[in-house]
Amino acid sequence: MLDDSHRYLMNTYSRQPLVLRKGRGIKVWSADGKEYLDFVGGIAVNVLGHCHPKVVVAIQKQAQRLLHVSNLYHIEPQIKLAKLLCTHSFADKVFFCNSGAEANEAAIKLSRKYAKEHFDEKRFEIITALNSFHGRTLATVTATGQEKFQKGFEPLVPGFKYVPFNDINALRSAINKNTCAIMLEPIQGEGGVKVPSDDYFKEVREICNENGLLLILDEVQTGMGRTGKLFAYEHYGITPDIMTLAKGLGGGVPIGAMLATEKVAASFQPGNHASTFGGNPLVSAAAIATLETILEDGFILDNCNRMGAYFIKRLLELKDYYPEKIVDIRGKGLIIAVELTGDGSPIVKACLEKGVLINCTSGNVLRFTPPLIVEKKDIDHLIDVLEEVLSK
Structure with a gap:
């Protein structure tokens, strides 16, 4: 074999x-x-x-009922999962996809579109952290602050700047008139499990508020209870504008999600973004079982x-x-x-x-x-x- x-x-x-x-x-x-x-x-x-028995049974039942339909129609398990996620987070709206990289890609697109609609066409740059990891698509590997993942795939996507993680002064200095968002992992996972100081994200949130920037938290690895709370941002006493999930969300099946506030999510309208398999009946059923099991007792x-x-x-x-x-x-x-x-x-x-x-x-x-x-x-x-x- x-x-x-x-x-x-x-x-x-x-x-x-x-x-x-x-x-x-x-x-x-x-x-x-x-x-x-x-x-x-x-x-x-x-x-x-x-x-896990509850996830397995949920998949079995859904597989007998309906495996897949297009997002051109409303999908019952997807709606239930979106409601669960919004009820237990800061978010008002959810976009479903298949992976963490796709969730981060969606966050990048949404933040750029929001900035163009609410500020001006020149606002498109996103600040990320050195040693970060956000995915393997061309945009998310550019957002990733590690050259070893980018080598050989140049030219990279323009519009990303990198600063040291947990360095609030460096972050503040990197902002300019073209900055539209700050994108960070609450804990750097692939970068070696780097945990920030207790007050770092409070200061990041304040900087975003002061400069009209969106705060994107990549919780692909830290979400779904991994840090001892359902989402890692809860440790820091702040809320983001956009959050991405994947990995643990489906309990083993491939599903990703990009969550946002009502105001930010409104920048996505029909035709702006899509995913054929995103939040299909089977994976949504598995994710519901996973999330309910985490929350239930x-x-x-x-x-x-x-x-x-x-x-x-x-x-x-x-x-x-x-x-x-x-x-x-x-x-x-x-x-x-x-x-x-x-x-x-x-x-x-x-x-x-x-x-x-x-x-x-x-x-x-x-x-x-x-x-x-x-x-x-x-x-x-x-x-x-x-x-x-x-x-x-």
């Missing part, structure tokens, strides 16, 4: 030599029957774990906070044992990073061999985004494996 993978799939991923066939909760099994503890979670996608968010705190505590103990190998432990809820003094790839490989799936980003940062149902025994097992690997 691996031979066929190499033969027929484009070489766009550095894949582990592993074919995963089955998943339940926080565990997955390979084609040869080996069991693994999954601390990657589809990179923050499987918020309820693999094949408070257990998921509570568990995320408790297990996140316990996880960081255990990692800090590990750091005390290996100060020459571990530089920093950081995170919020269950998006957590271990910054190493060296390359993290050998550790990822060694953990894989011991039946634990982990992820490395930015070369030397181990990133953990397990399902929000993770338990202490799972964390303890991971720590035991990491300790054994680091000791060697």
